[in-house]
Amino acid sequence: MLLSELAMGASATVIEVKDSVTDDRIAQRLRDLGFVAGEPVRLVARGPLGADPLLVQIGYTRFALRRAEAARVTITTEAAP
Amino acid sequence: MNAVAAPLRMDASRDHTHLHVALVGNPNCGKTALFNLLTGTRQKVANYAGVTIERKEGHYTAPSGRSVRVLDLPGAYSLAATSPDEAITRDVVTGQHAQEAAPDLIVCVADATNLRLHLRFVLEIARLGRPMLLALNMMDAARRRGIRIDTAALAQKLGMPVVETIAVKHGGANALIAQIDDAPPTHPYPQPATPSADLHAEVRSILAATVSVPRRTAAIDDAIDRVVLHPVLGLAILAIVMFLIFQAVFSWATPLHDGIDEGMQAAGAWIGNALPDGALRSLLTDGVFAGLGTVLAFLPQILILFLFILCLEESGYLPRAAFLLDRMMLSAGLTGRSFIPLLSSFACAIPGIMATRSIPDPRDRLTTILIAPLMTCSARLPVYALLIAAFIPQRTVLGVFNLQGIVLFTLYIGGIVSALLVAWVIKRLRRDKSEHALMMELPSYRMPHPRDIAIGLYERGMIFVKRVGGIILALTVLLWFLSSFPAPPAGASEPAIHYSLAGMIGRGLHTVFAPLGFNWQICIALVPGLAAREVAVSSLATVYALAGNEDGLQAVVAAQWSLATALSLLAWYVFAPMCISTLATVKRETGSMRNVLVLAGYLFGLAYLASLATYQIAKALGA
Ligand SMILES: Nc1nc2c(ncn2[C@@H]2O[C@H](COP(=O)(O)OP(=O)(O)OP(=O)(O)O)[C@@H](O)[C@H]2O)c(=O)[nH]1
Ligand SMILES: [Mg+2]
Numbered sequence: 001m002l003l004s005e006l007a008m009g010a011s012a013t014v015i016e017v018k019d020s021v022t023d024d025r026i027a028q029r030l031r032d033l034g035f036v037a038g039e040p041v042r043l044v045a046r047g048p049l050g051a052d053p054l055l056v057q058i059g060y061t062r063f064a065l066r067r068a069e070a071a072r073v074t075i076t077t078e079a080a081p
Numbered sequence: 082m083n084a085v086a087a088p089l090r091m092d093a094s095r096d097h098t099h100l101h102v103a104l105v106g107n108p109n110c111g112k113t114a115l116f117n118l119l120t121g122t123r124q125k126v127a128n129y130a131g132v133t134i135e136r137k138e139g140h141y142t143a144p145s146g147r148s149v150r151v152l153d154l155p156g157a158y159s160l161a162a163t164s165p166d167e168a169i170t171r172d173v174v175t176g177q178h179a180q181e182a183a184p185d186l187i188v189c190v191a192d193a194t195n196l197r198l199h200l201r202f203v204l205e206i207a208r209l210g211r212p213m214l215l216a217l218n219m220m221d222a223a224r225r226r227g228i229r230i231d232t233a234a235l236a237q238k239l240g241m242p243v244v245e246t247i248a249v250k251h252g253g254a255n256a257l258i259a260q261i262d263d264a265p266p267t268h269p270y271p272q273p274a275t276p277s278a279d280l281h282a283e284v285r286s287i288l289a290a291t292v293s294v295p296r297r298t299a300a301i302d303d304a305i306d307r308v309v310l311h312p313v314l315g316l317a318i319l320a321i322v323m324f325l326i327f328q329a330v331f332s333w334a335t336p337l338h339d340g341i342d343e344g345m346q347a348a349g350a351w352i353g354n355a356l357p358d359g360a361l362r363s364l365l366t367d368g369v370f371a372g373l374g375t376v377l378a379f380l381p382q383i384l385i386l387f388l389f390i391l392c393l394e395e396s397g398y399l400p401r402a403a404f405l406l407d408r409m410m411l412s413a414g415l416t417g418r419s420f421i422p423l424l425s426s427f428a429c430a431i432p433g434i435m436a437t438r439s440i441p442d443p444r445d446r447l448t449t450i451l452i453a454p455l456m457t458c459s460a461r462l463p464v465y466a467l468l469i470a471a472f473i474p475q476r477t478v479l480g481v482f483n484l485q486g487i488v489l490f491t492l493y494i495g496g497i498v499s500a501l502l503v504a505w506v507i508k509r510l511r512r513d514k515s516e517h518a519l520m521m522e523l524p525s526y527r528m529p530h531p532r533d534i535a536i537g538l539y540e541r542g543m544i545f546v547k548r549v550g551g552i553i554l555a556l557t558v559l560l561w562f563l564s565s566f567p568a569p570p571a572g573a574s575e576p577a578i579h580y581s582l583a584g585m586i587g588r589g590l591h592t593v594f595a596p597l598g599f600n601w602q603i604c605i606a607l608v609p610g611l612a613a614r615e616v617a618v619s620s621l622a623t624v625y626a627l628a629g630n631e632d633g634l635q636a637v638v639a640a641q642w643s644l645a646t647a648l649s650l651l652a653w654y655v656f657a658p659m660c661i662s663t664l665a666t667v668k669r670e671t672g673s674m675r676n677v678l679v680l681a682g683y684l685f686g687l688a689y690l691a692s693l694a695t696y697q698i699a700k701a702l703g704a
Pocket of ligand 1: 107108109110111112113114115125126127128129130131132133134154155156157218219220221222246247248249250395527
């Protein structure tokens with residue numbers, strides 16, 4: 001599933017970040033910020049309007065991502081390998 | 082302050098007594114705090130990503146006697162820069178910067194409580210193969226959270242010296258100073274750039290071997306965020322915080338304000354009595370004391386506004402506010418990231434416009450720059466405060482609210498709403514509709530340090546006082562001259578100012594501004610107000626004093642202006658197209674004269690229309 005579909009408060013593990021256009025700088029930045037395979041993530045909060053943006057805990061850091069950004073990240077909610 | 086924007090430095094003249102060090106690291110890890118501690122300067126430190134937006138240089142003398150030049154750089158997440166400030170850091174560390182030679186030593190700074198993210202950038206820089214060392218900053222916070230780091234093992238794994246620092250504590254950089262002094266810079270070999278995933282894997286393995294973290298986040302941050310980011314509660318808290326600021330600006334400052342105002346009037350009267358009648362006496366009493374005293378009296382208001390801004394900046398709340406407002410700002414054609422530059426613009430549009438450098442998307446950045454002048458800057462506060470105090474009764478509404486505070490709040494909201502509308506129009510006009518990114522880090526909460534806040538306030542206060550003593554004094558004196566010469570003809574029936582140069586200019590402009598309800602005195606004041614908005618107030622004070630009004634400006638205005646005129650002038654200042662330094666900053670930041678003309682043109686148009694509508698409607702309603 002996609003990070004943008006994760007339930008409030010739920011945890012998951014990143015599988016990968018997909019480029020949504022060729023040479024996608026947003027996707028590249030997400031990888032630099034730590035969205036790489038095997039990394040645990042958690043949805044901490046959602047914005048007041050349209051549940052956007054999402055507040056995602058990754059590593060020791062919290063990032064605010066818009067839904068379109070979070071939709072580049074595929075995740076699995078099964079226990080980490 | 083001896084830190085300045087780094088001067089041109091084309092040649093890499095290196096000698097052994099002179100060391101050139103650059104502070105590099107992720108945003109908000111404490112680089113500038115370290116820089117200040119090392120060099121004894123006071124660059125801006127605040128708790129959000131993207132505070133430093135240009136390179137700043139400073140110096141200190143090492144214990145060995147060697148002189149060290151330190152460069153503070155903007156924070157960056159990666160060498161693949163996505164914003165103008167990150168590009169500066171990339172260029173300096175890779176040695177591609179046009180005016181800056183590659184540093185002799187890179188001091189990588191990492192937040193010890195955020196190593197999972199920060200070590201990746203350290204590894205990316207290490208790949209460049211330049212001499213470097215690592216400063217683990219925020220060790221106090223790390224210890225409080227029970228994070229244990231085996232520094233020796235970390236140094237061995239990274240292949241570079243590692244020191245612990247606490248940038249907010251006196252002596253907290255001693256280990257770093259010693260290390261810089263005696264480390265013969267190591268030269269690791271350059272390695273090819275590595276994909277992010279591999280660097281992350283390396284970070285994970287290093288952390289597993291050297292760091293133990295009891296909990297990934299601070300429990301207190303989670304608890305506060307549950308309330309502050311709550312969809313309903315969070316917005317309510319944000320509204321209350323903003324509203325409180327404006328209440329405080331009025332209710333706390335009034336006694337102080339009145340005290341200063343009366344003191345200056347008394348001093349002016351005393352000097353006036355001591356001097357013989359003549360031009361010098363008029364210059365001092367009507368120009369300097371009436372003009373400057375009126376502006377200086379707004380110091381308490383400005384300090385209270387800054388007290389709140391400084392506390393908010395240091396607490397870590399601002400990025401939360403940006404988070405809450407992002408969606409709203411997005412529909413208006415902005416981004417949550419615009420929030421902090423726009424909030425800074427309440428102090429002054431110039432730092433606000435410069436702070437937009439941390440906005441990665443060039444379209445978002447331009448829109449933010451174009452609307453930043455609509456945020457009510459502190460220079461407009463004297464104008465608002467004067468008119469509100471003169472026309473709005475001091476009354477308590479609904480038991481707790483101060484009516485004057487409510488009117489002030491409404492004026493600020495007026496600016497914000499127009500800014501959103503303008504941004505929305507810009508969005509409509511724009512052809513490029515591709516995606517905008519947010520990707521914003523929310524930092525840990527921090528308790529503001531009373532000493533830092535006090536110093537910040539002192540500096541702000543001094544900036545204001547220096548403005549009063551500098552440009553505002555100069556303009557006031559100039560205005561006094563223009564208003565006093567040429568002298569009236571013999572047998573003149575009107576006050577002398579009527580026949581002066583300023584009087585002629587004022588009456589000339591009056592033909593344009595009469596439909597807005599502005600009298601010729603206001604028209605005169607608008608002109609020097611171009612250079613500094615507060616001068617509009619000191620100019621009015623001077624003009625009325627010269628015209629023979631002995632009372633304070635506020636009393637004169639209350640007695641001689643209609644309510645419609647006052648409201649119209651307030652509406653004018655919501656847009657206030659007149660601030661030359663802002664226009665110059667826009668030119669510098671966007672490099673385009675067209676943007677400047679668009680900005681000045683639309684602000685002038687809106688100001689004129691808003692004042693016209695306000696005056697005509699108010700007059701029709703009998704005000
Ligand atoms: N507790 C603690 N706080 C620190 C320390 N160093 C810095 N801070 C705080 O961390 C925040 C960020 O500090 P800055 O010096 O502005 O960080 P920066 O790295 O220059 O940030 P950018 O310019 O945005 O890249 C501020 O709130 C500082 O007060 C430290 O050693 N301990
Ligand atoms: Mg900084």
